[in-house]
Amino acid sequence: MATTPVPGGQVGRSLPRLEARDKVTGRAEYAHTMRLPGMLYGKIFRSTVPHGRLIGIDTAAARAMPGVHGVYAGEDVRKVIPDPYYGPAFHDQPILALDKVRFVGEPVAVVVASDPHVAEEAVALIAATYEELPAVFDEVAAMSPAVLVHDELKPAGTFADLKHLKGRKNTNVARDFHLRLGDVDKAFAEAAAVFEHEFRTQKVLHVPLEPFAAIADASDNRLTVYSGTQGPSFVRSELARLLGWPENRVRVKVPCLGGGFGAKLYIKLEALAAALSMLARRPVKLALSMEEQFYMITRHPTTCRIKSGVDKNGRVIARKCEVFWNGGAYADIGPRVTQKSGFTAPGPYDIANVAIDSYALYTNLTPAGALRGFGVPQLVFAYESHTDMVARALKIDPVKFRRDNLLRAGRPQATGTVLKDAATDAVLDRLAQCIDWGKPFDRGSGPIRRGRGLALGIKAVISPTTSVAAINVAADGSCTLYCGTVDMGQGSDTAMAQIAGEVLNIAAQDIAVTPRDTDITPYDMGTLGSRSLFHMGHAVRLAALDAKEKLAAMAREVGEPDGSNTPVAELFRKKYGMQAGNVIGAGTYKPDYTPPDSKSGQTPNVTPFWMVAGTAVEVEVDCETGHVRIVKLVNVADCGRAINPRIVETQLSGGSLMQLGFTMFEKMNIEGGQVTNASLADYKIPGMLDVPATIENVTVENRQENGPFGAKGVGEVATFGVSPAIANAIEDAVGVRVTVLPLNPEAVLRALRVKAGSPLDSE
Amino acid sequence: MTTARTIAFTLNGASVGADVKPHENLVELLQAQFGLTGARESCGQGMCGCCTVLVNGRAVSGCLYLASFADGAEVTTVEGLASGDALDPVQDAFIETAAFQCGYCTPGFILMAKQLLDEHPDPDDSMIRHYLSGNLCRCASYPQIVEAVRSAARRRLRRPSA
Numbered sequence A: 001m002a003t004t005p006v007p008g009g010q011v012g013r014s015l016p017r018l019e020a021r022d023k024v025t026g027r028a029e030y031a032h033t034m035r036l037p038g039m040l041y042g043k044i045f046r047s048t049v050p051h052g053r054l055i056g057i058d059t060a061a062a063r064a065m066p067g068v069h070g071v072y073a074g075e076d077v078r079k080v081i082p083d084p085y086y087g088p089a090f091h092d093q094p095i096l097a098l099d100k101v102r103f104v105g106e107p108v109a110v111v112v113a114s115d116p117h118v119a120e121e122a123v124a125l126i127a128a129t130y131e132e133l134p135a136v137f138d139e140v141a142a143m144s145p146a147v148l149v150h151d152e153l154k155p156a157g158t159f160a161d162l163k164h165l166k167g168r169k170n171t172n173v174a175r176d177f178h179l180r181l182g183d184v185d186k187a188f189a190e191a192a193a194v195f196e197h198e199f200r201t202q203k204v205l206h207v208p209l210e211p212f213a214a215i216a217d218a219s220d221n222r223l224t225v226y227s228g229t230q231g232p233s234f235v236r237s238e239l240a241r242l243l244g245w246p247e248n249r250v251r252v253k254v255p256c257l258g259g260g261f262g263a264k265l266y267i268k269l270e271a272l273a274a275a276l277s278m279l280a281r282r283p284v285k286l287a288l289s290m291e292e293q294f295y296m297i298t299r300h301p302t303t304c305r306i307k308s309g310v311d312k313n314g315r316v317i318a319r320k321c322e323v324f325w326n327g328g329a330y331a332d333i334g335p336r337v338t339q340k341s342g343f344t345a346p347g348p349y350d351i352a353n354v355a356i357d358s359y360a361l362y363t364n365l366t367p368a369g370a371l372r373g374f375g376v377p378q379l380v381f382a383y384e385s386h387t388d389m390v391a392r393a394l395k396i397d398p399v400k401f402r403r404d405n406l407l408r409a410g411r412p413q414a415t416g417t418v419l420k421d422a423a424t425d426a427v428l429d430r431l432a433q434c435i436d437w438g439k440p441f442d443r444g445s446g447p448i449r450r451g452r453g454l455a456l457g458i459k460a461v462i463s464p465t466t467s468v469a470a471i472n473v474a475a476d477g478s479c480t481l482y483c484g485t486v487d488m489g490q491g492s493d494t495a496m497a498q499i500a501g502e503v504l505n506i507a508a509q510d511i512a513v514t515p516r517d518t519d520i521t522p523y524d525m526g527t528l529g530s531r532s533l534f535h536m537g538h539a540v541r542l543a544a545l546d547a548k549e550k551l552a553a554m555a556r557e558v559g560e561p562d563g564s565n566t567p568v569a570e571l572f573r574k575k576y577g578m579q580a581g582n583v584i585g586a587g588t589y590k591p592d593y594t595p596p597d598s599k600s601g602q603t604p605n606v607t608p609f610w611m612v613a614g615t616a617v618e619v620e621v622d623c624e625t626g627h628v629r630i631v632k633l634v635n636v637a638d639c640g641r642a643i644n645p646r647i648v649e650t651q652l653s654g655g656s657l658m659q660l661g662f663t664m665f666e667k668m669n670i671e672g673g674q675v676t677n678a679s680l681a682d683y684k685i686p687g688m689l690d691v692p693a694t695i696e697n698v699t700v701e702n703r704q705e706n707g708p709f710g711a712k713g714v715g716e717v718a719t720f721g722v723s724p725a726i727a728n729a730i731e732d733a734v735g736v737r738v739t740v741l742p743l744n745p746e747a748v749l750r751a752l753r754v755k756a757g758s759p760l761d762s763e
Numbered sequence B: 001m002t003t004a005r006t007i008a009f010t011l012n013g014a015s016v017g018a019d020v021k022p023h024e025n026l027v028e029l030l031q032a033q034f035g036l037t038g039a040r041e042s043c044g045q046g047m048c049g050c051c052t053v054l055v056n057g058r059a060v061s062g063c064l065y066l067a068s069f070a071d072g073a074e075v076t077t078v079e080g081l082a083s084g085d086a087l088d089p090v091q092d093a094f095i096e097t098a099a100f101q102c103g104y105c106t107p108g109f110i111l112m113a114k115q116l117l118d119e120h121p122d123p124d125d126s127m128i129r130h131y132l133s134g135n136l137c138r139c140a141s142y143p144q145i146v147e148a149v150r151s152a153a154r155r156r157l158r159r160p161s162a
């Protein structure tokens, strides 16, 4: 098929998603619904205790059940993978529990059968005995070594800044990060006023509507895995490491993802599926139920203490942040969150003296990892609630207080890295403008009171990371793009095709984007942390430029005059005498980076780009019930230059509504380590009726000078400000402050009753 | 496990037969025996609508609907909406308004939206929101879905045969 040259550019078009037709016709393929011929189904038997020594597993009855192909436990896995511990930052997680179990829901054994119902019935026949151990659930309590989740720290060796933790004993602190700027103690001593608050966020989870699923198909010297993963390159290298194989014997293929949000990163079910397929000598599928997602990965609950010293002019001169990240039983990516997000804990403010202490803690809960914001939404809840509380205490208008202290482009952030291309001013101004800040409004009467609030946050994209892309120009002139960025709904395939099309002057919809397959698509660090549009966008741009240069060279070679418009297909015909050959363009992108000093956390180059965004809300609080209704919600983001404005808008709107659930009602209820609401009937996520009556998404166009066509990532940014904006608006409406998420009716009513002097009985 | 029984029903306009086990649900039947994966399981308990299928013109949660009850029924899945290359106006409207991201929930929303428009050709926003409140979208494409239903209503009013 010949491609249609287009006069207008591809970048900046609101092109519908390339895969839109497949999604509306039900044709899109997801791992959860995939089948392979001869495939068996695995069902997982899980730990019922939060912390215990595994004494024995009785699988006899399960094995005896007709239709059961095999039952496997941790020691069986060792037959095919001798050292079965995995993880992106620490090799601490066993594929199936070995000596100990560390959280309720931890996989202990698996039944494999040709009928999933048979497997499930057989799982119910397995019995395990444990010697129960004391458990620790709270992140602050875990600072004490009274209960130890792991005997020894086992850093993966992938990250230089974790190496020193190797072999560390007698601690639950998987990683501590410290930053020191100026002299905080001296500044506190000189401050006119000092404020200190503590904030807590709850355990919530991603709940992708497509639950986790993976199929492994192992033969003697080859392993193919079909998985809904956000990081096929990592899955491949980690499986190769576990097996002791070269990477080229492991193939990871990725169908569509029914949502990811950070859950489907690193190894999740893949290593277990691989081991089962090797043991059963058949393809094996693991597809979780909704309930089982509660035992896979969650967001980090946090305790965050912030202390600020303010001078007599209302300038914050000192800030100390202590953050405790509840990482659950296995580190996953928590140690990275602790540092890579930890350093933004003082917020978008220009503060001369800063101290940050950030700790990743092991506890006996479901592991925690990345969830749309990599820890930043928890931090923003703390610092933007704190900002309002300080402003109100000083009787300064909260927006003016923010303006007076704002970190502006050209000034160093707490790490010492100078803020660039970050429209903090414009975002704050637009937030204030969109919510009519400072203008009179109907504050309500009787039990219903109205208030307004806003909040803004900042995030540095994780660095340094690498993306590689390739473009194949066929002899008819049509183009195929190979890139490892996983489109889990964020629209990356479409955006990448737009970038390639812009360079090659081809309509984006005419470019084929190859499905992710590590045998074919080149390396990418992972689809996470809003890094893809920037990093992979550059790699795709460079690959397209490379192809373009090669086509120009071919034109010269066949004697075309410079600047001639000869169709590409014609060039190939001239060169090869027929429709034959191809041109392959390749591009690799890795930004510059300087690691932070291990003691002070200082570095001149911590990130290639900053994300800035915020939310403003108007709420209605019912003083009799504590119920909060969001009347209006406005998201404002600096999105660089939008490659696809419509997709940017859906990302902002979707991200903020997801965070609205984390703010208003979502919470994993845990009693003695047991999750008591592991289903969508008991764990409510936002539905149609939770959408605020008015929702606006505003982008501040602010070219990212070093970005591909001026663009940067926006997948997470709308989550930043939602929680504190609402907490701030509640205080504005009714004068109470809730410092613990979620801001559900009970929390608000309790606060109202305390204020009224008639507190409710405690739970 | 227990013995299968043979059922006959109409699937997207074609007469079909299937052997179903007593515990098998409609989603499993459609996926395992007909390769139709547009109705897909998520919550498994009637809370999300990802498994929506039309049985005799009524939307049901396929995860809770026993396959054997489809005996003699007319079953329509999202795969049966388009005629040839022409998409149903609801499908077109979902594309036009970018009413999905990952797309996992999309078939369920489209079938519910179609049922809504069959009953109420010109619904207001509040009716749309309430009618679709039993379907969940974790990507939270809700504002765009409301827009899609409005647009689909306009398309259908212009082209009443659809």
Ligand code: FES
Pocket: B040, B041, B042, B043, B044, B045, B046, B047, B048, B049, B050, B051, B052, B061, B062, B063, B064
């Ligand atoms: S899977 Fe059937 S309603 Fe959720």
Ligand code: FES
Pocket: A209, A258, A259, A489, B099, B100, B101, B102, B103, B104, B105, B106, B136, B137, B138, B139, B140, B141
């Ligand atoms: S589009 Fe992803 S769940 Fe609805």
